[in-house]
Amino acid sequence: MNEPNDALAALISEAGFSWAGLARRINDLGANEGRALRYDYTAVNRWVKRGEKPRPPVPTLLAQALSERLSRRVSPSDFGMTKEETLAARGLRYSDDTRATVDTIIDLGRADVKRRDIVKAPFVLAALGAPSRDWLLAMLEETATERGPRQVGMRQVAGIREMFALFQDMDVMRGGGHARIALVEYMQSYVLPLLKRDHEPAVQDALYEAAAEQSYLVGWMAYDDGEHGLAQRYLIQALRLAQAAGTVALGAHVLAGMADQANLLGHPGEALMLARAGRRGLSKGDSPACLADLHILEGRALAALGEASAAAASVVKAEQTLGSVAHDEEPAWAKFIDVPYIFGEAAHCFRDLGQPSELERFANESAAGARRQGRARRGALSEAALSIADLERANVEAAASRAAHVVDLAASVTSSRTVETVRDLQRRMKPFGNLHEVQQFNARADALLGLAI
Known part of the structure; x- marks a missing residue:
């Protein structure tokens, strides 16, 4: 049995309707639309006491009746229909x-x-x-x-x-x-x-x-x-x-978030489109931090598409733009767009491009900044990038040791992205599963995150 619809009961009471009177008004509104409705007080009783939901268009008619009586807009969402x-x-x-x-x-x-x-x-x-x-x-x-x-x-x-x-x-x-x-x-x-x-x-x-x-x-x-x-x-x-x-800058910031999500889900072409739309909407001085974010997300998309020179150029633009950011003049939502964030995203660009030297340069600065700020999620993402760089240099023991630290950071936050980062490291290290350090990493991932191999 459904729970009583307390929100609907309160609105009916506030409007001063009897259940029978409300049913009559719904019937009248339906008749105006050519609908032959035959509701009475028992139907309203079921909606209120049992939480039942009538079929469309009755919720809309119910909202219309309440709106008329209350002299304000009421929608079906206001009473859960x-x-x-x-x-x-x-x-x-x-x-x-x-x-x-x-x-x-x-x-x-x-x-x-x-x-x-x-x-x-x-x-x-x-x-x-x-x-x-x-x-x-x-x-x-x-x-x-x-x-x-x-x-x-x-x-x-x-x-x-x-x-x-x-x-x-x-x-x-x-x-x-x-x-x-x-x-x-x-x-x-x-x-x-x-x-x-x-x-x-x-x-x-x-x-x-x-x-x-x-x-x-x-x-x-x-x-x-x-x-x-x-x-x-x-x-x-x-x-x-x-x-x-x-607010143009805020809209561009939302598009940056949409671009980030699209790229993560494997749609770099759409991510590129979203990042560029946000950048084109901005005027000079709207928010340098937002512009830096859009440049780096454009770089992430280009790197995923394999366009190395264009991706590197976007990273340079992001780094240059970040240098002009006056954080005290930026909106609160741009607070996180700083060196640990931008450099961390740059590291992932070079991870996707298979360039470990550039990856390490950016990821080291990002990880160090994240440690100073106590940002475990950002630290986990950047330390994971460094672990991948170690793997690409065939330094598996160092990669596994760093990956164990990523597990510790991931376990301290509630973020599926960090958990997926650990899974990614497990997949990359699977060929080296006989090494003691890799076994220790996998055991830690299982113990702290439930990621058994």
């Missing part, structure tokens, strides 16, 4: 309606918290093109208009941004799986309800921007935790909110 197969498709859509985007993020969050099937939704390669195209076109059109000066320091928005910074620090230090559900619940209970109300334009834009930041971070956390279909849907919706806020 959204089909998950519809949500999986809707999460990939770059909507013209910003309010529809907010509803989609609310529904994704509810399904995420309750671990419903949407968490298992597939990553859809074909869904990548339209959002980046629509965002880029919207941003190019926006450059020809005049926007009023953005007000900053508003108390509510400042509080939301402080929470974003806190959760981003948790992600950087502890991994994407550590606090994602807590962030989703915060967004559900506080941030997203604010977006369902009208505000004066400056406040509205600032709220869209803050919500876009958090939606991006939730998507990034899901990505780091290996839930790629869910991550893709959060990121697409975050991109739409960034457009609504008119």
Whole structure:
């Protein structure tokens, strides 16, 4: 038996409907659309007390009836009547309606918290093109208009941004799986309800921007935790909110995340397209840190495509751009884009290109910076790259010893990427499984991460 629908009960009570009166109004609204509906108070009783869900279009009619009485917009998502197969498709859509985007993020969050099937939704390669195209076109059109000066320091928005910074620090230090559900619940209970109300334009834009930041971070956390279909849907919706806020750099940052994910999943051509779309959307001075990130992700994609000279040129551009970054002038979401991050990604470019000398140069600096900052996830990724360089130089014992350290770092965070990095090292060392050091590494991976060979 389903749980009672407390949200629907509260809305009905607030609207002052009797169950019979609500059923009559739904029938009337259906008749206006040529539908012969025959609901009565017993149907409403089942929806409220048993949590039953009527077939479409009744949830929409129910929302319409409540909206009329409450003089505000109510959607089926507000009382939990959204089909998950519809949500999986809707999460990939770059909507013209910003309010529809907010509803989609609310529904994704509810399904995420309750671990419903949407968490298992597939990553859809074909869904990548339209959002980046629509965002880029919207941003190019926006450059020809005049926007009023953005007000900053508003108390509510400042509080939301402080929470974003806190959760981003948790992600950087502890991994994407550590606090994602807590962030989703915060967004559900506080941030997203604010977006369902009208505000004066400056406040509205600032709220869209803050919500876009958090939606991006939730998507990034899901990505780091290996839930790629869910991550893709959060990121697409975050991109739409960034457009609504008119914040070009944030939109470009979301595209960088989408590029990173596409490349990780083996789609470097699409990753290249996304990174270049983000770079083209930026104007000079928008965010040097974001630009550096887009350059390095372009390099990652080019390296995966085997275009060595172009990839190396992108790495150089990323390094040069990073040198011009004034971190105190960058937004909070760009805080992690620093030497350990950029150099770590550069190391992976040269890993993919089979150039151990360049790999070691960048990975050593990245790993050292990660140690100083206590960033175990970044340290694990860079130390793994150094282990691969040792393997390519036929120094298997050193590679295995370093790989055991990667296991220790991976075990200290909640990140499927670091776990997959250890698996990758196990696959690379399989031909040397008779060596004592490799056996010790595999035993440690089994003991700490459950990765038995």
